Amino acid sequence: MTDATMTHAQTPDGSLPRRALSRRVLPYAMLSPAVIVTLAIVFLPMVQTAWMSLHDYVLFRPNDFDWVGLENFRRALGDEVFWISLGHTVIWMATTIPAQLLLGLATAMLLNQPFPWRPVARALIIIPWALPSVVIALMWVWIYDSNYGVANEFLLRLGLIRQAVPWLADPDTALAAIILTLTWQGFPFFAVMILAGLQSIPKSYYEAAAIDGASAWRQFWHITLPGISGVMMTAVLLRLIWVANSFDVIFVMTGGGPGYATYTLPLYAFVKARTNLDFGYGSAIAVLFTLLLMGVVVVYLRRAGKAVQ
Amino acid sequence: MKLARIGAASALALAAGLAQADSTVHFWYHFDNADNPMDALVEEFEAANPGITVEAENVPWNSYYDQLYTAIIGGNAPDAAMVKMFAQPRLVEMGALEPIDEQLAAWEGTDGLQDNLLELTKAADGSHYYLPVQYVVLYLYYRADMFEELGLEVPQTCEDFRAAAKALTRDTDGDGQTDVYGFGFRGAKGGHDHWASFTLARDGVSLTDGLSSEAGTAGTQFVADLFREDKVFPPSAPNDGFQEIIGAFKAGKTAMTIHHIGSANGMAEALGDKVSAAPVPECGGGRWTSFGDESTAVLSSASDKEAAWKWIAFLSSAGNNARFNEATGQLPVVKSDSESWSLHPQRFVEATVDSLPFAHLLPNSSATADFVNTVWPTAMQRVLTGDITAAEMNEEITALFDD
Numbered sequence: 001m002t003d004a005t006m007t008h009a010q011t012p013d014g015s016l017p018r019r020a021l022s023r024r025v026l027p028y029a030m031l032s033p034a035v036i037v038t039l040a041i042v043f044l045p046m047v048q049t050a051w052m053s054l055h056d057y058v059l060f061r062p063n064d065f066d067w068v069g070l071e072n073f074r075r076a077l078g079d080e081v082f083w084i085s086l087g088h089t090v091i092w093m094a095t096t097i098p099a100q101l102l103l104g105l106a107t108a109m110l111l112n113q114p115f116p117w118r119p120v121a122r123a124l125i126i127i128p129w130a131l132p133s134v135v136i137a138l139m140w141v142w143i144y145d146s147n148y149g150v151a152n153e154f155l156l157r158l159g160l161i162r163q164a165v166p167w168l169a170d171p172d173t174a175l176a177a178i179i180l181t182l183t184w185q186g187f188p189f190f191a192v193m194i195l196a197g198l199q200s201i202p203k204s205y206y207e208a209a210a211i212d213g214a215s216a217w218r219q220f221w222h223i224t225l226p227g228i229s230g231v232m233m234t235a236v237l238l239r240l241i242w243v244a245n246s247f248d249v250i251f252v253m254t255g256g257g258p259g260y261a262t263y264t265l266p267l268y269a270f271v272k273a274r275t276n277l278d279f280g281y282g283s284a285i286a287v288l289f290t291l292l293l294m295g296v297v298v299v300y301l302r303r304a305g306k307a308v309q
Numbered sequence: 310m311k312l313a314r315i316g317a318a319s320a321l322a323l324a325a326g327l328a329q330a331d332s333t334v335h336f337w338y339h340f341d342n343a344d345n346p347m348d349a350l351v352e353e354f355e356a357a358n359p360g361i362t363v364e365a366e367n368v369p370w371n372s373y374y375d376q377l378y379t380a381i382i383g384g385n386a387p388d389a390a391m392v393k394m395f396a397q398p399r400l401v402e403m404g405a406l407e408p409i410d411e412q413l414a415a416w417e418g419t420d421g422l423q424d425n426l427l428e429l430t431k432a433a434d435g436s437h438y439y440l441p442v443q444y445v446v447l448y449l450y451y452r453a454d455m456f457e458e459l460g461l462e463v464p465q466t467c468e469d470f471r472a473a474a475k476a477l478t479r480d481t482d483g484d485g486q487t488d489v490y491g492f493g494f495r496g497a498k499g500g501h502d503h504w505a506s507f508t509l510a511r512d513g514v515s516l517t518d519g520l521s522s523e524a525g526t527a528g529t530q531f532v533a534d535l536f537r538e539d540k541v542f543p544p545s546a547p548n549d550g551f552q553e554i555i556g557a558f559k560a561g562k563t564a565m566t567i568h569h570i571g572s573a574n575g576m577a578e579a580l581g582d583k584v585s586a587a588p589v590p591e592c593g594g595g596r597w598t599s600f601g602d603e604s605t606a607v608l609s610s611a612s613d614k615e616a617a618w619k620w621i622a623f624l625s626s627a628g629n630n631a632r633f634n635e636a637t638g639q640l641p642v643v644k645s646d647s648e649s650w651s652l653h654p655q656r657f658v659e660a661t662v663d664s665l666p667f668a669h670l671l672p673n674s675s676a677t678a679d680f681v682n683t684v685w686p687t688a689m690q691r692v693l694t695g696d697i698t699a700a701e702m703n704e705e706i707t708a709l710f711d712d
Contacts, residue, residue: 259691
């Protein structure tokens with residue numbers, strides 16, 4: 001390969017172009033393993049999904065793979081469950097991420113204060129984030145259990161409720177209960193990222209502000225927030241994508257039920273494809289959701305990017 | 310160059326290995342029981358059939374069919390697998406199953422199977438693909454002690470059932486909270502059996518015919534009223550699955566539930582003589598209970614179909630079938646194994662046998678899988694939570710089977 005390229009690029013003065021060529025080729029050569037792997041395991045399935053979404057493809061009729069154009073998309077837009085799921089996805093993202101961010105910010109501020117055993121507290125805070133989602137989901141199913149769960153026991157003893165509440169079986173509380181679970185799972189990520197951001201703010205800024213008589217609130221607003229805004233923006237972006245796509249916790253806790261009360265779009269796509277084996281329609285929902293999410297991410301990057309600058 | 314030589318050598322070694330091992334049967338099954346006897350059965354089979362290796366894989370039940378269908382399409386299907394009737398139409402449609410009519414005709418074990426089982430497991434096209442391996446029939450579990458305490462009779466009709474369930478729903482310790490609920494209803498996946506006993510029993514109602522009639526709607530409405538009006542199910546009922554209904558019954562949180570003999574020993578262990586069993590009540594002029602089937606099948610992609618058949622026939626042979634069922638807690642399909650069966654207390658075996666005359670399978674239709682997996686659970690939960698009406702639920706199911 002190298003020999004062939006060399007003969008091809010041969011010039012009267014051989015050495016200079018050869019060095020220039022290798023300099024040009026080297027970055028691509030070094031990048032190619034990562035690019036090839038990404039193409040194979042991310043890009044190819046994506047293209048395949050898009051291709052499937054244009055076909056009527058039900059897995060238990062493997063020989064029928066009929067081109068239907070945009071029919072699956074048209075069906076999705078007229079599907080009541082699609083809109084229910086979309087509504088839940090919006091609620092899901094619009095509450096989980098701010099809740100995680102605020103809780104993470106408060107935790108990071110606390111962990112940034114000197115107090116005894118601080119390293120231990122910093123290590124412990126990671127636990128919810130480090131646990132597998134399935135474990136978290138099962139744990140919270142027990143917490144919410146209407147017969148034996150500690151959540152009901154606790155609230156009953158405090159006198160806040162008079163009857164045990166079936167948190168996950170009641171359509172009015174099921175989604176909120178899962179959002180609380182996911183908030184608990186995800187806030188350590190924000191806490192750790194923001195803590196790292198906080199530690200990079202020079203102490204001298206605060207000292208100077210204190211000398212000028214700035215209150216704690218003004219110090220937070222004018223020094224801390226701008227200092228961690230870059231980190232926060234990245235963390236929110238990552239969480240936005242992860243939370244939007246995550247359905248494992250919902251799947252284990254309620255499977256989308258009761259009824260459609262906790263259906264989100266990724267879950268609906270999964271159920272359609274994996275349980276109903278309707279890969280054509282499932283793919284169409286997945287593609288629609290990807291487009292919607294891309295829109296959100298682009299808007300977010302534009303606005304947040306400006307704000308940070 | 311060197312690499313090529315190593316490659317060639319490994320290919321040769323692999324080929325030699327294959328030639329020596331003759332054939333391997335990849336077998337998929339699902340067992341809830343932790344002390345799984347499969348290894349002992351495999352060992353015995355391999356000793357009796359030198360040259361055949363069995364690789365048995367326990368696949369979790371919740372995703373068993375998702376995985377099976379995906380494996381078939383992906384070309385990684387097992388050679389033989391445990392299968393239920395509701396999956397048969399789809400598997401046949403996929404061309405994934407191997408007919409076993411010839412093998413059944415030649416096999417000495419065929420006559421030893423319980424009467425009618427092969428008839429029940431026959432496919433719509435008239436061929437046999439399934440070899441029965443175990444069966445159960447669903448019946449009503451009830452707390453004999455609570456019935457006695459309240460002077461109640463075992464319910465014979467839906468009306469009796471409703472009255473009993475109301476009486477059994479009580480606050481036993483006077484703290485204003487209901488401690489015992491009349492019936493543990495399974496509102497999550499798998500609960501269609503409960504609903505069916507109250508709905509499909511009615512005259513002229515089946516999944517494929519008459520479900521949207523007045524009688525059919527009355528059945529679903531009956532279930533909805535039990536939950537929403539009478540409040541005789543635990544409030545968690547819409548999400549409750551197998552674990553929850555059995556757990557709640559064992560813990561004394563519910564006084565009745567519907568399940569099969571597979572949970573009898575666990576219940577007897579937890580509650581002793583306080584638990585008893587009876588056929589499900591008669592509703593709207595008939596009785597309906599679910600026949601829980603389980604068979605094994607050879608897949609059409611099997612590399613050595615003869616070996617795969619030998620293995621599944623081994624599991625349904627006298628003696629082996631009893632040991633298989635001791636682990637699953639279900640009932641053997643071999644007559645001689647049934648006669649010597651002593652694993653379950655008599656009252657549960659009786660309830661099973663008494664329920665046989667009105668035990669039914671779900672329709673032999675491709676829509677059944679969707680009914681079981683998504684349409685029924687979602688629609689039932691929506692009815693229980695007041696999101697849709699009983700008539701809307703029945704219409705949704707009718708539309709599914711009409712398609």
